[in-house]
Amino acid sequence: MFSSEQAVDWVRRTAAVIGEHATELTKLDAAIGDGDHGTNMARGFRAVLERLDGLPEGANLGAVFKAVSMALIGKVGGASGPLYGSFYLAIGRELGDATEVEDGAFAAALRAGYDSVVARGKAQLEDKTMLDALHPALAALDAALADGKDLGAALDAAEAAAREGVAATIPLIARKGRASYLGERSRDHQDPGATSSHLILGVLADVVNGR
Amino acid sequence: MTVGLVIVSHSPKIAEGVVELAEEMAEEVRVLAAGGTDDGEIGTSATRIADAIAAADSGDGVLVLVDLGSAVISTRMAIDELLEDELRGRVRISEGPVVEGAVIGAVQASTGSALDEVAKAAARAATLPKVKD
Numbered sequence: 395m396f397s398s399e400q401a402v403d404w405v406r407r408t409a410a411v412i413g414e415h416a417t418e419l420t421k422l423d424a425a426i427g428d429g430d431h432g433t434n435m436a437r438g439f440r441a442v443l444e445r446l447d448g449l450p451e452g453a454n455l456g457a458v459f460k461a462v463s464m465a466l467i468g469k470v471g472g473a474s475g476p477l478y479g480s481f482y483l484a485i486g487r488e489l490g491d492a493t494e495v496e497d498g499a500f501a502a503a504l505r506a507g508y509d510s511v512v513a514r515g516k517a518q519l520e521d522k523t524m525l526d527a528l529h530p531a532l533a534a535l536d537a538a539l540a541d542g543k544d545l546g547a548a549l550d551a552a553e554a555a556a557r558e559g560v561a562a563t564i565p566l567i568a569r570k571g572r573a574s575y576l577g578e579r580s581r582d583h584q585d586p587g588a589t590s591s592h593l594i595l596g597v598l599a600d601v602v603n604g605r
Numbered sequence: 606m607t608v609g610l611v612i613v614s615h616s617p618k619i620a621e622g623v624v625e626l627a628e629e630m631a632e633e634v635r636v637l638a639a640g641g642t643d644d645g646e647i648g649t650s651a652t653r654i655a656d657a658i659a660a661a662d663s664g665d666g667v668l669v670l671v672d673l674g675s676a677v678i679s680t681r682m683a684i685d686e687l688l689e690d691e692l693r694g695r696v697r698i699s700e701g702p703v704v705e706g707a708v709i710g711a712v713q714a715s716t717g718s719a720l721d722e723v724a725k726a727a728a729r730a731a732t733l734p735k736v737k738d
Contacts, residue, residue: 468652471642471648472674474675475649476681514681
């Protein structure tokens with residue numbers, strides 16, 4: 395099961411983790427991007443926290459994720475704003491006015507979020523983007539659930555797959571965003587967007603597993 | 606009325622400057638700036654873009670000129686997720702360059718052309734020769 399309280403917890407703790415890793419994300423981005431991913435994401439998630447404070451007690455899952463999306467799309471600035479904004483908006487749309495859903499329904503919502511990022515960003519796998527963390531993670535999540543594992547165990551598998559996906563971005567040549575203007579020189583750097591996606595999924599696994 | 610234009614740039618100053626220029630060339634056309642984030646930082650904001658599109662529309666549609674990267678993604682998100690269904694069908698993202706496309710698009714719009722024609726004119730600006738006769 396996944397509840398509104400867990401959703402709020404996921405997002406609040408994500409804001410803290412993004413804040414802690416802001417310098418690292420910015421450093422990764424400075425190597426191949428415009429050097430603002432950490433600052434942008436931290437600013438976006440600070441706006442998310444303000445929005446969450448304005449939500450009524452017991453808000454449903456759709457409302458929680460929509461609030462997250464609206465804060466990110468207006469405040470982040472770079473491509474990660476509308477991309478993560480699309481991710482959370484689609485999750486919220488999928489979950490609607492429920493305040494608690496079954497494991498399978500939550501996994502399907504994450505899948506809808508992923509599909510929305512793909513539709514918006516039009517990146518392919520191995521373009522050195524957040525998809526390179528999200529795609530293997532969701533495949534691992536679905537496989538674990540199909541195997542009869544519970545959501546917590548499945549999300550641990552997803553987190554591990556995302557971590558491997560992040561490492562696998564290092565040798566890739568970027569084909570999207572500012573990094574793509576660098577061509578060959580974008581090699582041998584870890585992608586900041588894949589890194590933040592992994593952080594976000596790691597927090598989710600912790601929340602669902604009660605860690 | 607005429608087709609309206611929205612200028613999306615990572616820089617609020619670029620967006621405002623292009624509006625200034627396009628208005629000078631075609632003062633009867635509604636041209637609105639949607640540059641920067643909600644806080645005026647460098648970046649783009651889907652909510653700002655959606656608001657500008659709604660304000661630029663007089664019923665004849667809106668052509669959106671964009672700079673790079675997240676400008677395209679934010680504009681797509683604004684159109685797909687934030688606009689009223691009724692308005693969505695008459696909004697186009699231009700292939701044209703921001704400055705040249707905005708000027709040529711605004712002039713075309715000022716003649717009362719439909720959205721298709723304005724979009725074509727702005728897109729042609731991408732291949733306009735500058736130093737070759």
